[in-house]
Amino acid sequence: xxxxxxxxxxxxxxxxxxxxxxxxxxxxxxELHSVYELAAALVVSLIATALKxxxxxxxxxxxxxxxxxxxxxxIAAAITWGVAEHITGVGMTAHxxxxxxxxxxxxxxxxxxxxxILIVETVMLRR
Amino acid sequence: xxxxxxxxxxxxxxxxxxxxxIYAISIIGxxxxxxxxAEGRVAPPLSFFHAxxxxxxxxxxxxxGEIPGAFSDAQRLWVTVCIYLTVVGWSYSVITLxxxxxxxxxxxxxxxxxxxxxxxxxxxxFYIVCGCGETGNLIARTFDRINQAFVVLEKDELRVExxxxxxxxxxxxxxxxxxxxxxxLLLAGLKHPKCRGVLAITNDEQANxxxxxxxRLLNPGIPIIARARTASTxxxxxxxGTDHIINPFERFADHLALAVAAPERFRLIELLTSLPxxxxxxxxxxPRGHWILCGYGHFGxxxxxxxxxxxxxxxxxxxxxxxxxxxxxxxxxxxxxxRQAGIETxxxxxxxxxxxxxxxxxxVTASEIKPELFVVTxxxxxxxxxxxxxxxxxxxxxxxxxxxxxxxxxxxxxxxARFLERLHSLDENHCRQLVERLHAECxxxxxxxxxxxxxxxxxxxxxxxxxxxxxxxLGHLLPDGADRSRxxxxxxLLVERGPDCHLLPGDDFPLQAGDxxxxxSPLRAQRDLELTLKNANELxxxxxxxxxxxxxxxxxxxxx
Numbered sequence: 125x126x127x128x129x130x131x132x133x134x135x136x137x138x139x140x141x142x143x144x145x146x147x148x149x150x151x152x153x154x155e156l157h158s159v160y161e162l163a164a165a166l167v168v169s170l171i172a173t174a175l176k177x178x179x180x181x182x183x184x185x186x187x188x189x190x191x192x193x194x195x196x197x198x199i200a201a202a203i204t205w206g207v208a209e210h211i212t213g214v215g216m217t218a219h220x221x222x223x224x225x226x227x228x229x230x231x232x233x234x235x236x237x238x239x240x241i242l243i244v245e246t247v248m249l250r251r
Numbered sequence: 252x253x254x255x256x257x258x259x260x261x262x263x264x265x266x267x268x269x270x271x272x273i274y275a276i277s278i279i280g281x282x283x284x285x286x287x288x289a290e291g292r293v294a295p296p297l298s299f300f301h302a303x304x305x306x307x308x309x310x311x312x313x314x315x316g317e318i319p320g321a322f323s324d325a326q327r328l329w330v331t332v333c334i335y336l337t338v339v340g341w342s343y344s345v346i347t348l349x350x351x352x353x354x355x356x357x358x359x360x361x362x363x364x365x366x367x368x369x370x371x372x373x374x375x376x377f378y379i380v381c382g383c384g385e386t387g388n389l390i391a392r393t394f395d396r397i398n399q400a401f402v403v404l405e406k407d408e409l410r411v412e413x414x415x416x417x418x419x420x421x422x423x424x425x426x427x428x429x430x431x432x433x434x435x436l437l438l439a440g441l442k443h444p445k446c447r448g449v450l451a452i453t454n455d456e457q458a459n460x461x462x463x464x465x466x467r468l469l470n471p472g473i474p475i476i477a478r479a480r481t482a483s484t485x486x487x488x489x490x491x492g493t494d495h496i497i498n499p500f501e502r503f504a505d506h507l508a509l510a511v512a513a514p515e516r517f518r519l520i521e522l523l524t525s526l527p528x529x530x531x532x533x534x535x536x537x538p539r540g541h542w543i544l545c546g547y548g549h550f551g552x553x554x555x556x557x558x559x560x561x562x563x564x565x566x567x568x569x570x571x572x573x574x575x576x577x578x579x580x581x582x583x584x585x586x587x588x589x590r591q592a593g594i595e596t597x598x599x600x601x602x603x604x605x606x607x608x609x610x611x612x613x614x615v616t617a618s619e620i621k622p623e624l625f626v627v628t629x630x631x632x633x634x635x636x637x638x639x640x641x642x643x644x645x646x647x648x649x650x651x652x653x654x655x656x657x658x659x660x661x662x663x664x665x666x667x668a669r670f671l672e673r674l675h676s677l678d679e680n681h682c683r684q685l686v687e688r689l690h691a692e693c694x695x696x697x698x699x700x701x702x703x704x705x706x707x708x709x710x711x712x713x714x715x716x717x718x719x720x721x722x723x724x725l726g727h728l729l730p731d732g733a734d735r736s737r738x739x740x741x742x743x744l745l746v747e748r749g750p751d752c753h754l755l756p757g758d759d760f761p762l763q764a765g766d767x768x769x770x771x772s773p774l775r776a777q778r779d780l781e782l783t784l785k786n787a788n789e790l791x792x793x794x795x796x797x798x799x800x801x802x803x804x805x806x807x808x809x810x811x
Contacts, residue, residue: 159299160279167275174268178261180254206300 135172136242139194140235142168147232151225154216159205162228166198169231172238183245190238197231255360262351266344273340274310277333278302287323294323305330310337362426363438369424370440375400377446378662379439381430381462382453383410385633385651386478386658390450393526393659395419397699397774402439404430406453431461433469441470448494450658451477456484463493476661478654480549497657499650500550501557507627507646508557510535515682516674522689523667523744524660527699528774531690535646537625538598539563545583545613546604547572550629554601566592569604584612586620599625602644607635614644666702666769670745673754685742685755689771692740698771700744703784705766710784716794717764725768726758727794732779735796739780741772 142165149156173191176184201224208220281302288294297305301319308315309330322330351357377400380387387405391414394401403425405411411427428435430453440446451462456479463477474494479485488496510517514536521532539562544551547569555565568583569575581588582604594600594617602613607630614626628644630636639647660667677685689698705713717723725746731737746753746760747767753760770780783789792798 160282163275163279163282163299167271170271171268174264174271177264177267178257180257202299206298209298210300 132175133242135168135175136235136238139165139168139172139191140232140239143194143198143228143232143235147225147228149225151222152218154221157221157225162198162202162205162224165228165231166195166202169194169198169235183241187238187241190234190241194231194234194238197227197234201225201227201231255357255364258357258360259348259351263344263347266340266347270340270344273336274306277306277310277337280329280333281305281326284326284329285323286320286326288320294320297326306333306337309334310341312338312341363428366424366426367438369422370402370438370443373400373402373424373440373443373445375445377401377440377443379404379436379441379446379449381436381449381451382406382455382458383414383425384452384454386452386654387450388414389526389633389652389655390452390658391419391423392417393655395421395423397527397663399662404428404435404439406430429458431455431458431465433465436462436465436469441466446470446473448474448476448662451475452654452658453478456480460484460487463488464491467491467493476658495657495661497654498553499648499653500553502653502657503550503648503650504553504557507537507554508561510646511537511539511558511561511563513679513682515679515686516677519682519686519689520671520674522686522697523671523700523771524656525697526656526659527663528696531695531697537627537646540598541566541593541596542599542601543568543583543589543592543594543597543617544601544603545569546602546610546629547575548603548605550603550605551601554603563599566597568592582609582613584609584616586616589613589617589620594620594624597621597624599627601627601629603627603629605629605631607631607638611638611642614642660700664700664702664769666745666747666767667700669747669752670754670769673745673752676754689742692742693771693773694740696773698742699774699777700769700771701777702767702769703781705762705764705768705784710781712787712790713762713784714764715787716790717762723762723794724758725756725760725762728762728780728783729758730793732783732789732793735793739772739776741770741776741780743768743770745769 142161146157146161146165169191173188173195176188176191179185179187204220204224204227208214208216214220278299281297282299283296285296286294305318310333378394379402380390381404383391383403383405387403391401391403398421400421401423403411403414403423405414405425405427406429408427411425414423414425426435426439428438430436430451436449441449449462449466451459453459453462459477459479463475466473466475476495476497477488477493479488479496479498480500485496485498506517506521509520514534518534525532541564542558544555544565544567547555547567551567551569551572555567558565567575568579568588570580570582579588579591583589583592583602600613600617602610602617604610610628610630614628617624618626625646626644627646627648628639628642630639630647630649633649633651692698703709705717707714713723713728725743729739729741731739743756745768746756746762747769748763748765770777772780783793
């Protein structure tokens, strides 16, 4: 067992599960989507990205790119939330909530791809 | 994306993750700790947005104060923790980054990347110079003077740094790497479309061999010039088709023998093959008769073989060599040994060991015993030039200079080799006249020897004129482009037309398109003549004396 592999897998799966936790629930009801869960998903996704830095293999490159996509989507969701709450002041209307949650849904898809690559990589491993 | 970027990412992984975690802890903490409003009542905690804003300016030690409102004591307590956490996180990242920048391996990667980029960007045809010791340095300086691009590979880092300090006119990529490794040769542009050739001139025999074979296998189309010291290496290099093998000892021995047999022809060859625009070497007139040879290594053997062919008899002093004359004690640095060897009856001496101090000692002792003796000294290191100049031997051999001269002569004028081959048809008197003419034209400096082919690429103006059946004689090209009453100080040596070679063509020699000319002239005249052959207006003026702007209007007016 390799500790590095444990940590790597842990963060990738955790990023996907947290993202899923935030995403699930009626898309336009803000009370079903906790801001803390979004924050946790974003932080774990960033850590997962950093873990993938510097791997020059083909699979490593795809890992990194899926992670970057997830980060981008989650950051966009967070910015949307912040803009609605603090800058325009419209608050979490059904429209804003649904756009935040759908952005996180896109990130969820990227995270799922990440997990699939992780599984494929593990299956390919012969040691 | 290059390897340096990936290296940075890999090394920065831990500090970046650390920063993310510290930010997350600080921000989430701030969104949980209750605040206080202006009246002292408990207020809701900061939102994520405000918390992120606050941590961003606090962590980077900018510190705008307590925004958006004054904090509660609980918030202040948490912020104190945050400040220490984030400062540690940032310092860790910055320290890691600085350590990475100072890392030897990282810097090597950066230098190699920069080198590869510069080689890739080279637009002019270039040569790869492997080994930048005394020979390499001499070649580099000459290349720079004649505006020839080149790339340097040298094992010794110090020498590469020294190379950076010499201000070359041209932008010269240099890398401290072992040239005998093929991947380094590839980095230096071995497969670059503009690579014209490789010079394997390191001090290491095996490395030169390795370079020669690597070039032959990886890019068979380009010529290799290799330096070799022993006969076995030369044979080995020749076996896989190395284009030019230079053994400085044999070359010098050839020269010495030629100087004995045909001094004027030797002087001509010396003049034509020395580095362009250096002071003319003084004439050498080695006498025939009996010679003493001190030092019987590779150099001694080469000299002995060649000198015996000219009829000179030799006494060989070398206590270390089995096939030398064994009855002498000492290596020739002492007067008694030289007397034993019969210095009183000798007409010349060769101080040819591989030790500069011993060679000087032999030479000085010998001239004290017999001042009129012809002394040949072998100088092994260019750094000792001051000593050898002060002593002033009749003939000094510096192997690094011989190799450099030959490389430059082969590369700048491939036709020169054909000229030298045909030289034995000239008698001594002719050679002397030619030497005097070169002297007069070049004002005491050695000429630059160069060749040019009258084709569309190298001399478009002359080529077009010749293709339009305009008759041009060689002498017509030689007036000065600024003042037609003066003549360019240039001596045509050879015209090659197909399989025929015309040695020393006269002024009335009719030129044809496709001819290749070999000329000897100062560098300035070379530039002028090349311009004349390239630029139609310039050529018109030189041929006819008429100023022609080349414009359509000018041509119409001239036609009327």
